[in-house]
Amino acid sequence: MDLERLAGPLAGVLAERYGPGVEVRGLGRAGGGASRVTCGFEAVTAAGRAHPLILRLDGAPGALAAVPLTREAGLMRAAAAAGVPSPEVIAADGPDGPLGIPFVVMERIEGESIPRRVLRDPALAAARAELAARCGEILAAVHRIPVDAVAGLDRADRLRSCQEVLDAIGEPHPALEFALRRLERGRPPERPPAVVHGDFRNGNLIVGPDGVRAVLDWELAHLGDPMEDLGWLCAKAWRFGSDLPVGGFGTYEQLIEAYERAGGATVDRDELHWWEMFGVARWGVICAMQARRHLSGGERSVELAVLGRRVAENEWDLLQMLP
Template sequence: MDLERLAVPLGEVLEERFGPGVRVRGLSRGGGGASRVTCGFEAVAADGAVAPLILRLGTPGASASIPLVREAALMRAGARAGVPGPEVLAADGADGPLGVEFVVMERIVGETIPRRILRDPALADVLPRLAARCGEILAAVQRVPAGDVPGLDGGDQLDAWQGILAALPEPYPALEFALRWLGRNRPPARPPVVVHGDFRNGNLIVGPDGVRAVLDWELAHLGDPLEDLGWLCVRAWRFGSEAPVGGFGGYDDLVSGYERAGGGPVDRDALRWWEMFGTARWGILCAVQAERHRSGAERSVELAALGRRVAENERDLLRMLPGA
């Protein structure tokens, strides 16, 4: 993607916030992000004031992601509900001024790399509080009125991911077996709420004061209140730690924080079911991302590497099954 051609129209977009004559400086692509392009840059106003910002751009082939305009609306609605996050300055679709869907937001300082979050001495004091804080934030996510973000997908998540798995060109017997077990043992359905869809260690900006921002709402949808809690507990997001919640905390802390902040009562068996579902979902997502590379839709070493993670999730699922 040619970022240089975006500098002038991006500056024009930012004039409403920073005034005429604002310049875009240092626009460059950062690492990470399998389905979005993330770029850092500075907006330099005519009076010399500098604002560090983030530009996110859509990519071809990322059909599972919601439009960036809707993601921006979710971030704004989340902020109103008490979810920490960056201020959104501008957003538009592919027919807008940049010729590609985009969102511009403030840059928040902090750590996002999970292994550093878990091992940085500067964050050691805050780690014991993160699981409870995540529970509080997830209760806030669920306070977002669905009417504030029209167009979010709903429906049965298990059925949806069974369909996604069935559409892949390669068979994945362990994932298929796990999905059948989940179908036979699902907990009672609860009224749907706004679900972040990818709330985990790696999509949080963390500082010595705690969680400063929740990022990447691109998989948001309407779903079960326990879906996000179970996803946060998936083994892949522990990054080598034994602590089940994001590698930094325990189930009790997560649940108590969630319930204390107004989330409904948590059935532990149902939470376990959603953790298993999340493990299966991540395995399927890894396979989908690898297929984007294999099909030629988007050549990427990162996408190819995700294909190797499928087996890890299959192993985790088989170990989680009763009697394993």
């Protein structure tokens, strides 16, 4: 992607916020992200004041994002209104906008988002001790977002969608197939739909010594069972070698008590276990799908290939979780 050609039109967009003469400096792609392109830069005003910002763009065809970027911007604004720590959205537009590609510009929040550093940095020790509880409070706020706050959110059956993706891959994965059948037979009762973040985990949080500063990546948000977010946060992949079940930094009790105290729905532990197991199965299917993007030639990527090698880890985790 030619980022240089975007600098001029982007400056025009930012002039509405920062005034005429604003310059875009240091625009460059940041690491991470398999479905969006993330770039850091500074908007420098005519008076010389620098504003650190983030530009998000649509990624490669076949990427996983289910929510258009303009809708993601709306979700971030709705989340902030509900009390979720969120970067301020500066500008957003679709493919017919000034950049010729869907984009969101947001403020850049300083802090740590690399999971292994979140789990090990001595400077984050105090925040880490409260992180599971804080995640419970934030998820209660996420699930308070009005379901009609952003139009067009998907409400598909999550388990059926997962099975359809696995079928479309066209490869045998007996452990995943067996786990999905077991999940189908043991479905918990359906809860009233809520806005579900869809990827709330260690790695999509910006953390500082004072705690969680921002929740990122709303690209998989949808309407569904709020317990999905709690189960996903507890999936083993997001523990990064830690024995603590909630994101590698806390206990189930810390998460549940804070979630319920902050106004979230009452959590049934068996139901949470079902959603945790679904999260592991879902991640296994996603890893297989991302590997297929690489192997099919749709997008050659070492990162996608590495994800493919993690399918077996999730299959093993699922077999360990089966009663």
